[in-house]
Amino acid sequence: MLNIVADLRSDSVFAHSVDGNPEHDWEPLTDHLCAVGTSASCFALxxxxxxxxxxxxxxxDLGKAKPAFQAYLRGNRPSEPHSGEGARFAAERFGGLGKLISYAIAGHHAGLPNGTGRAQGRPATPLHDRIRQAEALELPRGIELPALEGPPAPLAGLAMDDQANFRLHFFTRMLFSALVDADFLETEAFYDRVEGRPRERGWSGSLEELRRALDAHLAAFGQATTPINAERARILSHVRAGAKRAPGLFSLTVPTGGGKTLTSLAFALDHAIAHGLTRVIHVIPYVSIIEQTAAVFRNALGDADAVLEHHASFDWEGLDDPAESERLRLAAQNWDRPVTVTTAVQFFESLFANRPSKCRKLHRLAKSVIILDEAQMLPLRLLRPCLAALKELARGYGASVVFCTATQPALKTGARGDGFPAPEGLDPAEVTELAPDPPRLYEAFRRVRVQDAGEMDDQSLADELRRRDQVLAILNNRRHARTLFDMLDGAEGGAILTTWMTPAHRRSVLDEVRWRLEDGRPVRIVATSLIEAGVDVDFPVVWREAAGIDSIAQAAGRCNREGRRESGEVFVFRSNADFPPPAELRQFAEIGQQVLARHGDPLSLAAVRDYFRDLFWRRGVEALDAAEVGGRHGIMTALAEAGNQLDFPFADIAAAFRLIEDGALPLVIRGGRWGVPPDEMERLRHVPHAGAVARAFQPYQVSVAPRLRAELIGLGAASWWREGEFGPQFAVLENPRLYDERAGFSPEDPEDMGGMIW
Structure with a gap:
């Protein structure tokens, strides 16, 4: 039986109330529905x-027409669910397409649900149950639905093959994004009007203005006066000429030092302007280089407001201008800027999330240029769904995707490609290389010689480090790095860099290292792979413990980086010390050693391709989609098994998709040279919001295993800070002896930790 609400006066059925204001100041439901419909339509256009x-x-918000919800707005009853009614109406009115719409409607507050079956993540209740429990309503007066004749463009001519369900589920995500962003923005606009707040959203410039600024910045470098600068100029010119090509999939294979950061930005702006694309999304695997990349872009474009830097540790409140802080904070919610610089974690986890706050930016990816910097760092265990999403953005949503790196992973399928073993691989015919003759470029920029040093013990390695004035050693294990560093005690310029040091501590060490390198003073660094994450240092000699070829290439990028010597030296060694790396890293190293033995130059394009081909085949198709989704192995499998009923497990996928799997947790260091200063700790005692506290703690924390953090708390060596207000969120180290001022966090024998408190 229908609950008829169509005869209710449209000005007496409300979407939003205003505390303390009469009802004539409230927002009528039809006004809100029409406003959201119009905005969502613009976002999906x-x-x-x-x-x-x-x-x-x-x-x-059809469910808000229920008398029970109207009574809730008037304060006459508790909260009333309202998203199921619109979902039910869509499913009954529009058939199969209606089910996709119903996911978006049912999830616009709680998140995209599973189709059937309770979810491991949120929301737990599946769409099937939400629709079954919803009331049947008619449309309020003044609401007229479009006819929806024929499928939308991304689903037109959809072949019912093994990728069909992925495409259908991906369309639902993009539709959901358009809806929830429209709902957020229109609700915000209503309350801004009522409360007299100015609107801080948007950017008023144009891509053409940004390109003119970039052209002026590049022209200021003047004529190339060295062979390397001449090569950079040729690369830039050739890549920009390729911007006229139709949107799609591209590779940009440029060696370290080839100027790919600004070249990729120039291509993106040229390409966007040529084809009516709207924005540039620059995706970087490392937080450590996002800040420097965003700073380079702001400087080159001459417009700080045009560049959005979006990652977990960006400090909005640290900006000098409160108005700018608010504008950028709002822009980060939906990537409402022409250039966004973000992390791979933020980018890919948003693509497979289900919460409105994470998904509302996704519609901005349509008609965008997406630059994947250091593309070889795509996550192996989630590689297949990541590639499927990137291909779908290019196929159905007008985006261009650029795989940008010096060491292209072997992602192309078939004999003409790289033999990538899964259907989500790239068709060689659909990928356009932008760089001019990558093999020749590799030789032109080749600045190091890689040698196999065989097996070494720690004493021999320490002797090698003492023998040279400026040298870097990169190890696979933090404890091993600490052991080797201790063996260098007394060596001039000795230092260590690991993730057991706070960001503030690491920055200080790097500043000292760079000064010593520039001044020609002795500097001997022991580090983990942390230093390979885009850290700009230039050593004449690098020792790298055996690892994958991509890691060796990153290590080589810290050697003779500026080409000041005829050739730098990179030695790859196998340690016989008792510090075994994780099993996955052992496999990388094993394949890397085989490639090293087969190729005279393990960093050549042929060797890199050989490495990735071996790696992908050895791991197998299932290991390239390894998330456990509601008891099923793999996201692609879970979607395929949804069948033609379109029962997609959105909530389970969101719970399963995690780029960083190790589960490391933050431990806040306080006091001393590298912890939270006492006056800052006191100030934070009065900060009411956990998010603001978390951002303030970022420069002063280290990541530790959950088991170790629990041990520290159990022994009294760490404690929960403001637990009564925030729960067990901020673990603070209480024992200052566990943080060494040179080497960072030093977890000694856990049995001694509690007794060392003072």
Whole structure:
């Protein structure tokens, strides 16, 4: 039986109330539905789904027409669920397409649900149950739905092959994004109007203005006066000429030192302007180099407001201008800027998330240029769903994706490609190389010689480090790095860099290292792979413990970086010390050693391709999609098993998709040279929001295993800070003897930890 609400006066059924204000200041439901429908339609227009999104917007809050919800707005009863009714209406009105719309509507507050079956993540209740429990309502007066004749553009001509369900589920994500962003923005706009707040959103410039600024910045470098600078100029010119090519998939294979950061930005702006694309998304695997990349872009474009830096540790409150801080904070919610610099974690986890706050930016990826910097760092255990998403953005949503790196992973399928073993690989015919003759470029920029040093013990390695004035050693294990560093005690310029040091501590060490290198003074660094994450240092000699070829290439990027010597030296050694690396890293190292034995130059393009081909085949197809989704192995498998009923496990996928699997947890260091200063700790005692506290703690924390952190707390060596207000969120080290001022966090025998407190 229908619950008829169509005869209710549209000005007496409300979407939002205003505390303390009379009802004539409240927002009528029809006004809100129409506003969200219009905005969602605009957001989905770039990917050809404007009318589908309009329907979703017009239906999303249909449940607010229920008398029970209106009574809730008037304070006469507890909160009343309202998203199921619109989902039910869509499913009944629009058939199969209606089910995709119903996911978006049902999830616009709690998140995209599973189709059937309770979820391991949130929301637990599946769409099937939400629709079954919802009331049947008619449309409020003044709401007229579009007819929705034919499929939206991304689903037109959809072949029912093994990728069909991925495409259908991906369309649902993009539709959901358009809906929830529209709902957030229109609700925000209503309350801004009522409360007289100015609107801080948006950016008023143009891509053409940014390109003119970039051209002026590049022209200021003047004529190339060295062979290397001449090569950089040729690369830039050739890549920009390729911007006229139709949107799609591209590779940019440029060696370290080839200027790929600004070259990729120039291509992206040229390409966007040539084809009516709207923005640039620059994705970087390391937080450590996001800040420097964003700073390079701001300087080159001459417009700080045009560049959004979005990652977990960005300090909005640290900006000098409160208005700028608020504008950028709002822009980060939906990537409302022409250039966004973000992490691979933020980018890919958003693509497979289900929460509205994480997904609302996804529609911005349509008609965008996506630069994947250091593309070889794509996550192996999630490689297949990541590639499927990137290909779908290019195929159905008008985006261009650029795989940008000196060491291209072997992602192309078939005999003409790299033999990538899964269907999500790239078709060689669909990938355009932008760089001019990558093999020749590799030889032109070759600045190091890689040698196999065989097996070494720690004493021999320490002797080698003492023998040279400027040298870097990179090990696979933090404890091993600490042991070797201790063996260098007394050596001039000795230092260590690991993730057991706070960011503030590491920055100070790197500043000292760079000064010593520039001044020609002795400097002997022992580090973990942390230093390979885009850290700009230039050593004449690097020792690298056996690892994958991609890691060796990154290590080589810290050697003779500026080409000041005829050739730098990189020695790859196998340690016989008792510090075994994780099993996955052992496999990388084993394959790397085989490639090293087969190729005279293990960093050549042929050797890199050989390495990745071996790696992908050895791991196998299942290991390239290894997330456990509601008891099923693999995201692609879980989607395929949804069948033609379209019962996609959105909530389970969101719970399973994690780029960083190790589960390391933060431990805050306080006091001393590298911990939170006492006056800052006192100030933070009065900060009411956990997010602001977390950002303030970022420069002063280390990551530790959950088991170790629990031990520290159990022994009294660490404690929960403001647990009564924030729960067990901020673990603070209480024992200052466990943080060494030179080497960082030093977890000695756990049995002694508690007794060392003072």
């Amino acid at each position: 770039p990917f050809g789904a404007a009318e589908v999104a309009r329907a979703a917007g017009l239906l999303h």
